[in-house]
Amino acid sequence: MPNLSNSPRPGVLARYGALLDLPPHTIPVTLQEGDTPLIPMPRLAEELGGGFELFVKFEGMNPTGSFKDRGMTVAISEAFGRGARSVICASTGNTAASAAAYAARAGMRAVVIIPEGKVAAGKLAGAVAYGAEVIQIEGSFDDALSLVVQISQHHPIALVNSLNPYRLEGQKTAAFEICDQLGTAPDWLCLPVGNAGNITSYWMGFRQYHTLKGTGLPRILGVQAAGSAPLVLGHPVEHPETVATAIRIGKPARGEQALEAAEQSQGRIIAVTDEEILHMQRRLAASGVWVEPASAAGLAGLARQLREGQLELSELRGKRVVGICTGHGLKDPEIIAHSMPAPRRLPARLAALEDALLGAA
């Protein structure tokens, strides 16, 4: 067997397992997730005013294309180790694909419960590709979540929604990695907030690493979409709406903890419009990093704070800011394809191409 501990990407349990609160029966089930790039974004930093260092932590470069793999490898490893042979979750997106992939890796059965209503086939394709059974219930997402909780309480079917505490343990590893990549925690961490498990995990992870290694703590800017901003509004949103489907959640499971993380870190939780999100998606891609819309929310929030003066450029001078991009643009090509103009058509002649390209150059 190859020496996978020498591998550039041994997976988050091999790398950070000793720092995670896991039962001894855990048996690693990995697809070599984690070790995602921390990409410098000097041009975008200049456009936002300059004087600080900006990085994107590109979590879309996990095996199933989203950050969910960090928590899922841990949740599935724990479930597999205690002998569970089936996993279940309520999801129509990134969680379902990740659960299906890790269950497949372990040889376990994966069941995905989706709510009533129109389902985007592209969003489910990942889960189906990895062999999950998909069941649609005649009810809402909350009904679906309630059902998977109940069935996991009565039967040996492991729940892998983010109510599963091992998901959060695994997601802490992103904070560890950022500290290892930068040498310390960044000064600010900007990230999208939907169900709020991720912001909760980052804050847990940064605090733990600081206690162990004195890496410092970031201030956290959590960013919701304006049409789906329960933590900003202070109450659940019955019908959340946003193009950033990965954070279209009206009743976050970890809302309290998210608010605590923002407060304890001397940060804040704000909302941005869909237009701001899509604009930042384009700006990131213009530096070579294509992310799904939700992933752009964190830095869209930073841009808004700077524009409106809630955050002064002088406060950022010489500081390091990390934006978390949770999913790859390939997760939602429709958002691009739908607004794509028809390509310009030309005769197949050099002169025509020269006119088109050099005339405009």
Next chain:
Amino acid sequence: MPNLSNSPRPGVLARYGALLDLPPHTIPVTLQEGDTPLIPMPRLAEELGGGFELFVKFEGMNPTGSFKDRGMTVAISEAFGRGARSVICASTGNTAASAAAYAARAGMRAVVIIPEGKVAAGKLAGAVAYGAEVIQIEGSFDDALSLVVQISQHHPIALVNSLNPYRLEGQKTAAFEICDQLGTAPDWLCLPVGNAGNITSYWMGFRQYHTLKGTGLPRILGVQAAGSAPLVLGHPVEHPETVATAIRIGKPARGEQALEAAEQSQGRIIAVTDEEILHMQRRLAASGVWVEPASAAGLAGLARQLREGQLELSELRGKRVVGICTGHGLKDPEIIAHSMPAPRRLPARLAALEDALLGAA
């Protein structure tokens, strides 16, 4: 600035640049490509007969979701370093997305020329997302390729199709990485063959590493799709057809070199049907690795060779086999979505879900 040379993924130029034949003016333009996982596939090896070690080199975990990023970082770094400010390619798929991403990273203009006919919007979404200009010509893919060659000869617009020799230099790094991950070259390397640049690069890379480090040489099994198999048939295919769009090429640019690589390595080039490709795509996903159809061709070829006895299991005993998976399944979700059954529907009640899941268990 962070110490990116300590980063787990500094990019292929930082890691292997000294082994690539590049002009001194080259200036690295990176998205931290490479360092892709080499994933053990013990279950699939058993299903194929067992007694050997099988790994997937998952090149879909590059920044734009395909192996093209290895060659593109190098081609763009060379072009940028010599002062080119525009790049051009003929492509409707992975090459276009990669060219657009690295051009964006460098602040260069990217132009993508596509042939006449129906264009799958999803396939172009990547290039458009990264800001490429897309021009459709009234002609074939060959016409498009001919045009981009001509315009790059007459104007300071860098050609980044695989005719660009720096693309092949960059793609060699995948061979280096496999040797570094395994300690030596594998005994067999199985990979899809379309335009044949990749098989050519792997063979160049393994030979170079063997000369430098004595890592040995693999036998190479190159696999084409039956409807698009010019190297097996011995003549160009006018209208290539296969679900494996990434290798749907009737006149490979590097056909001669591919045949040489197969012969010199004591390997071979064979063809498999679309059914075999899609079957292997499902088998790979059943171990947690979802790839685009073309990526499954290499191991579909291995399965056929073993089934038909052209390769005896006894020959593989104790050996190490690596299958190259060139692109992520997210590159072609339609192939899954189109054949996806409608989800089963249930009332939102625990008893109904119990019946459905445990009755069938």
